[in-house]
Amino acid sequence: MVGKKSGKALRDEGLERTDNNMDLSSWPQVAAINQKNYYTDYLKRDDQYLAFRLQNEEARTKMTKSAKDRDRALAMAKTEAAEGEAEADGDANMEDAEETPAEAAGSKVIVIHVGSQNLRIGLSSDALPKTVPMVIARKAKTSESEDQEEPNPKRQKRDDGTPEEPEHLFGTEWSSQFNKMSADLKVHMRTNKRRMLPNSKEMVVNFNRRTVPETISEHNDPMRIEWTELSTPPPEYIVGQAALRVPDSSQPRYKLYWPLRNGCCNERDYASKRMLFLDISLILEDAIKSQLGLTSKKDWAQYSCVFVIPDLYEKSYVTQILEMLMREFSFARVCFIQESLAATFGAGLTSACVVDIGAQKTSICCVEEGMCVENSRVNLKMGGRDVTETFIKMMLHDHFPYADIDLWRRYDFLLAEDLKRTICTMNEANVSPQVFDFHLRVAGQDTQKHTFKAFDEVHLAPMGFFEPTIFDNLPKLDGCRKLIDRSVDIYDGQPNDPLSTAQSEILTALAPPLPKINGELQSASADAQAAQSKTQQSGALGRVQEQEATPHSSVAGSPAPEATGTPQAGGANPSAAATSTQTPRIAVEERDDILPVFPLDSAILTSIAHAARSDEKKMRDFIGGIMVIGGGTLTSGFHLCLEERLQTLRPGFLKEIMIGAPPRDLDPQVVVWKGASIFGKLSGTNDSWIGKLEYDRLGHRLMAYKCMWAY
Structure with missing residues (x-):
């Protein structure tokens, strides 16, 4: 080791230090x-977040104002008491006038619930909402019925085109399934000691074959339709009910657009994302002006807005709606609430399994103590619209006299919806050959009265x-992810839309079998097929009960689902799936390729199983508190039929299973809106409001602090 050199040696080598030690x-x-004692309190206190600081400042401002008002009132009372009794009475009247705005709670809050087929909107102080079709008609060269090459339902033709x-x-496949369902119904009715004529189907077919429509002149039709008359010049677009009443052969032509389809954005019928959200904005704007009477946009800055979103929402949709409400509509405050939570608010329940059957979407979620159980959320792409189309197909199969019905035409669509609403039933006592009639009203033509039989x-x-395979499910995936990409995490680029283990299990059961490449993959594929078969036969409730009691971690809002599960082609390690004891899962990127259409009874049991997590008490509470809402549940006998199906799947809970309806004779279609309106009145305890100042500074990042759930 070289020793230290002297100053002389450094000077000789030219290395001597010549500075002045500065x-x-x-x-x-x-x-x-010092890393051992390192500590910071950055973003560890609520007062360091802008959202919480603004809330605290607002609370302090209200407290200061109320104290000043109280002191001022006491001082004025003492002064006016000496001036006479008359002035004291006048002061009492003034105090009553000051308290009047507080009595009309919710009069400055607009509640919006958007669906695939209908929009429900109203003030929070209203008893019931206004219902507007979620549709807009735009000028076009052809109508939507003229654009389609095939009618709806789609018919098959012979080789010669007839x-x-x-x-x-x-x-043949659809016909065989229809005949099988018909045979199963006969067996079930005989088991329940219900009489049935052996030739009922032949009676219906023979009657429908020979029936002839009756023509009724327009002046003799008391229920004639008032079609929408176009002004001069004709408007660029028409919104709501008036759009459905525009004649298909109008001059100029108008084409209908439905911005939402199957509970999400309709990317199939739109060419750009901008036009899609522009139509949503125009429909909402027209509804606020026409239904609520707020014709001036300048007044909207005085109003707040409660917007209802799905339980399994897409973040890109929520952020776009938030920007629309804050920027375009200029509302003072905005907050969001999930559908199932709003339903429990409207029904006055703290815990329930909410089954919401809409026009094109069915959502299932268990709510416990005012919070949605994240892993119980299920979203199925089927609803009352599928029932309408299937009913028309069944009637055409049995020689429906109006054989040219086409649901792309507006008057035929409204006719089919009316027939489903008035004729369909799930009560077996009403299943018998019966005669019905309907009136076909077309703009510019005489009314035709058709008589037909149905069985x-x-x-x-x-x-x-x-049995959702009877529905036409093929076109439901068309256009998926064509315009709107999935929301991804800004750090790792992984999808960050909310996930649910119940939804993932259903998608796994619906996934096609994997190719058998080697022995391990064949074994894993066999395990997956066995799991699928077991799920479809008895639901996921029994399988979850047989799993280990170790609770799973929540994956809602996480960038990716669990890695365990059925291996996908080119994906996870097959041996990991073979040795895993967890339920198989579908990768996030592959969820868009699988259509979530699953038997309703099995989907409900799957949701309850993931909410209870092997807890016997919770399972009995949820299975005994099933509340069905939505327009799809208005069919007579639906509650009893669903209860019977669930009892068949889970005979061990025969006494506990109970299907409930909304209390106080509330319309099942407006329960969600009613709950959202109640939520909008909770101004003192609701911390979910997003104001203009904080949105201008933080944008949609505020949702992580403002939502009552893990956003």
């Missing part, structure tokens, strides 16, 4: 941090909720 810079030098016989209009079609069409 620092190289006058800038203060910071000593290195239509097939009614029994073969929709293919089991009125019952089997809504039974499609339990």
Whole structure:
């Protein structure tokens, strides 16, 4: 080791120090941090978040104002008491006038619930909402019925182009399933000691074959329709109910657009994301002006807005809606609430399993103590619209006299919806050959009265909720992710939309079998197929009970689901799936390729199983507190039929299973809106409001602090 050199040696080598021992810079030098004692309180206190600071400042301002008002009132009372009794009475009247705005709670809060087919909107102080069709008609060269090459329902044709016989209009596979459902219904009715004529189907077919429509002149039709008359010049767009009443052969032509489809954005019928959200904005704007009477946009800055979103929402949709409400509509405050939570608010329940069957979407979620159980959320792409289409297909199969019905035409669509609403039933006592009639009203033509017979079609069409393969599910995935990409994490680029283990299990059961490449993959694929078969036969409730009691971690809002599960082609390690004891899962990126259409009874049991997590008490509470809401539940006998199906799947809970309806005779279609309106009145305890100042500074990042759930 070389020793220290002397000063002379350094001078000889030219290395002698010649400075004056001053620092190289006058800038203060910071000593290195001692990692052993390192600590910081950055973003560890609520007062360091802008959202919480603004809430605290607002609370302090209200407290100061109320104290000043109280002191001022006491001082004025003492002064006016000496001036006479008359002035004291006048002061009492003034105090009553000051308290009047507080009595009209919610009069400055707009509640919006957007659905695939209908929009429900109203003030929080209203008893019931206004219902507007979620549709807009725009000028076009052709109408939507003229754009389609095939009618709806789609019929098959012979090789020479002529239509097939009614029994073969929709293919042999569909006809065989329809006949099988009809045979199963006969067996079930005989088991329940219900009499049935052996030739009922033949009676219906023979009657429908020979029936002839009756023509009624327009002046003799007391229920004639008032069609929408176009002004001069014709408007660029028409919104709501008036859009549905525009004649298909109008001049100029108008084409209908439905911005939402199957509970999410309709990317199939739109060419750009901007036009899609522009139509949503125009429909909402027209509803606020026409239904609420707020014609001036300048007044909207005085109002707050409560917006209802799905339980399994897409973050890109929520952020776009938030920007629309804050920027375009200029509301003072905005907050969001989930559908199932709003339903429990409207029904006055603290815990329930909410089953919401809409026009094109069915959502299931268990709510416990005012919070949605994240892993119990299920979103199925089927609803009352599927029942309408299937009912028309069944009637056409049995020689429906109006054989040219096309649901792309507006008057036929409204006719089919009315027939489903008035004729369909799930009560077996009403299944018998019956005569019905309807009036076909077309703009510019005389009314035609058709008479027809129906038998089991009125019952089997809504039974499609339990056998959804009878529905036409092929076009539901068209256009998915064409315009709007999935929301991803800004750090690792992984999808960050909320997940649910119940939804993931259903998607796994619906996933196609994997190719058998080697022995391990074949074994894993066999395990997955066995799991699928078990799920479809008895639901996921029994399988979850047999799993280990170790609770799973929540994956809602996480960037990716659990890695365990059925291996996908080119994906996870097959051996990991073979040795895993967890339920198989579907990768997040592959969820868009699988359509979530599953039997309703099995989906409910799957949701409850993931909410209870092997807790016997919770399972009995949820299975005994099932509340069905939505327009799809208005079919008579639906509650009893669903209860019977659940009892068949879970005979061990025969006494506990109970299907409830909304209390106080509330319309099942408005329960969610009613709950959201109640939520909007909770101004003192609601911390979910997003104001303009904080949104201008933080944007949609505020949702992480403002939502009552893990956003």
